[in-house]
Amino acid sequence: MKIVLLGPPGAGKGTQAKFISEKYSIPHISTGDIFRKNIAEKTQLGLKAKSYLDAGKLVPDEVTIDIVKDRLGNEDCKNGFLLDGFPRTVTQAEALDLFLDNKDQKIDTTLLIDVPKESILERMTGRRVCSSCGASYHVKFNPTKVNGKCDICGGDVVQRKDDTEVTVKDRLNIYDEQTQPLIGYYKKQNKLSTINGTGDINEVFKRVKISLEAYLDDNNKN
Numbered sequence: 001m002k003i004v005l006l007g008p009p010g011a012g013k014g015t016q017a018k019f020i021s022e023k024y025s026i027p028h029i030s031t032g033d034i035f036r037k038n039i040a041e042k043t044q045l046g047l048k049a050k051s052y053l054d055a056g057k058l059v060p061d062e063v064t065i066d067i068v069k070d071r072l073g074n075e076d077c078k079n080g081f082l083l084d085g086f087p088r089t090v091t092q093a094e095a096l097d098l099f100l101d102n103k104d105q106k107i108d109t110t111l112l113i114d115v116p117k118e119s120i121l122e123r124m125t126g127r128r129v130c131s132s133c134g135a136s137y138h139v140k141f142n143p144t145k146v147n148g149k150c151d152i153c154g155g156d157v158v159q160r161k162d163d164t165e166v167t168v169k170d171r172l173n174i175y176d177e178q179t180q181p182l183i184g185y186y187k188k189q190n191k192l193s194t195i196n197g198t199g200d201i202n203e204v205f206k207r208v209k210i211s212l213e214a215y216l217d218d219n220n221k222n
């Protein structure tokens with residue numbers, strides 16, 4: 001299955017992505033994780049991307065699109081993939097469609113994780129992430145078992161530099177201006193499924209599964 005996860009920063013995309021990736025055996029591709037890894041390793045891409053991430057601004061489309069195309073060309077994406085944090089602009093979505101179309105492929109479905117703005121600030125300022133595997137935790141809603149250590153890989157769990165109140169507000173504005181239009185873009189293609197992202201993490205995943213199973217059922221019938 002080829003899936004796109006949509007939703008504002010802090011909606012729980014990364015959290016749900018880990019579950020989906022495991023259950024449906026498809027790679028989780030997070031552009032944010034790719035940028036952060038490159039910044040940590042001080043690669044050329046990392047040096048280019050750093051100022052944008054620090055400021056909560058979008059990395060330019062040309063740079064981002066090339067990285068995703070490159071990643072989707074990997075062998076592990078042959079039977080599907082889960083995109084988290086990409087596309088974030090209509091230009092990116094169009095480039096993705098064109099890239100897949102040229103290979104006679106298409107996005108199957110997009111899941112919009114819907115969370116009211118009021119909850120987002122608390123989710124993001126309390127977020128902690130594993131600096132090694134990218135897993136997302138929350139000081140209150142999803143704490144690590146051992147303080148400061150990732151449950152999955154034992155890596156150091158830290159606060160992201162861009163998860164401060166000021167940067168979060170800027171990122172939400174950018175979401176409204178540049179990413180929100182993608183809801184209409186995928187609705188028009190009949191590919192949008194809205195998931196209620198409030199409540200317990202496992203409850204949200206149940207809703208995700210119901211939506212994906214419904215999609216699979218429909219497609220087996222056709």
Ligand code: ADP
Nearest residue numbers: 009010031032052053057058059064085086088
């Ligand atoms: P969040 O999980 O809060 O939505 P991400 O980890 O997806 O954040 O992204 C972090 C930062 O990486 C963004 O603020 C932006 O600077 C950059 N980034 C990630 N994905 C994209 C993209 N598709 N286009 C441009 N910039 C991106």
Ligand code: ADP
Nearest residue numbers: 010011012013014015123127136137138141201
């Ligand atoms: P995104 O990838 O959309 O930016 P994350 O998956 O990183 O979002 O989640 C943002 C923060 O909210 C993290 O601290 C995460 O642990 C927490 N979180 C995710 N889902 C829920 C939920 N259903 N209820 C409460 N907190 C959640």
Ligand code: ZN
Nearest residue numbers: 130133150153
């Ligand atoms: Zn980890």
